[in-house]
Amino acid sequence: MAGRILVAFATRYGSTQEVAGAVAGTLREHGLEVDLEPARDVRRLDGYDGVVLGAPLMMHHLHKDAARFLLRHREALLRLPVAVFALGPVHEPRDEAEWQDSRDQLDQELAQWAWLEPAALEVLGGKFDPTLLRFPLNKLAGSAPASDIRDWEAIRTWAGRLPAVLTQP
Numbered sequence: 062m063a064g065r066i067l068v069a070f071a072t073r074y075g076s077t078q079e080v081a082g083a084v085a086g087t088l089r090e091h092g093l094e095v096d097l098e099p100a101r102d103v104r105r106l107d108g109y110d111g112v113v114l115g116a117p118l119m120m121h122h123l124h125k126d127a128a129r130f131l132l133r134h135r136e137a138l139l140r141l142p143v144a145v146f147a148l149g150p151v152h153e154p155r156d157e158a159e160w161q162d163s164r165d166q167l168d169q170e171l172a173q174w175a176w177l178e179p180a181a182l183e184v185l186g187g188k189f190d191p192t193l194l195r196f197p198l199n200k201l202a203g204s205a206p207a208s209d210i211r212d213w214e215a216i217r218t219w220a221g222r223l224p225a226v227l228t229q230p
């Protein structure tokens with residue numbers, strides 16, 4: 062399958078970057094040419110056939126680098142298929158209400174970008190490491206336990222569906 066894809070990611074603590082790397086790896090296994098870049102470093106979208114944008118939900122919002130990416134590249138993104146994933150839920154065992162909250166937050170965030178019609182949209186489990194938090198977030202987080210509920214198989218399964226929606230046959 063031919064096609065050149067950009068996987069752009071925002072991250073604060075690194076877990077979304079690792080997921081973006083897995084998404085990029087899966088797309089490469091499907092024969093696509095893939096660039097993996099921090100969203101804030103992307104200058105132009107010329108030459109790409111599709112874009113994947115990944116970001117964590119933080120304090121009910123998508124990471125600001127994702128919002129800035131959408132703002133800066135609106136014109137180009139209007140002409141490209143765009144897949145979006147957001148990391149959010151971190152609780153173990155799986156808490157359906159938390160997943161629904163994250164999904165609602167993502168939908169609400171994307172509602173700001175009415176022109177954006179994602180070709181694929183997914184909430185994925187995230188990672189929480191309280192030792193990385195600085196004041197005041199460490200106080201707000203209280204004694205919440207560390208967790209990493211990233212499901213690499215689910216991530217690869219989702220990414221495996223993207224070639225069909227990101228590239229023309």
Ligand SMILES: Cc1cc2nc3c(=O)[nH]c(=O)nc-3n(C[C@H](O)[C@H](O)[C@H](O)COP(=O)(O)O)c2cc1C
Nearest residue numbers: 072073074075076077117119120121149163187188
């Ligand atoms: C301070 C803080 C606030 C967060 N706020 C939200 C939130 O509002 N909604 C949500 O779904 N997840 C929230 N999360 C979970 C993150 O999305 C999750 O930890 C994610 O894996 C972080 O990604 P990163 O490592 O790429 O920065 C929050 C996490 C932290 C540490």
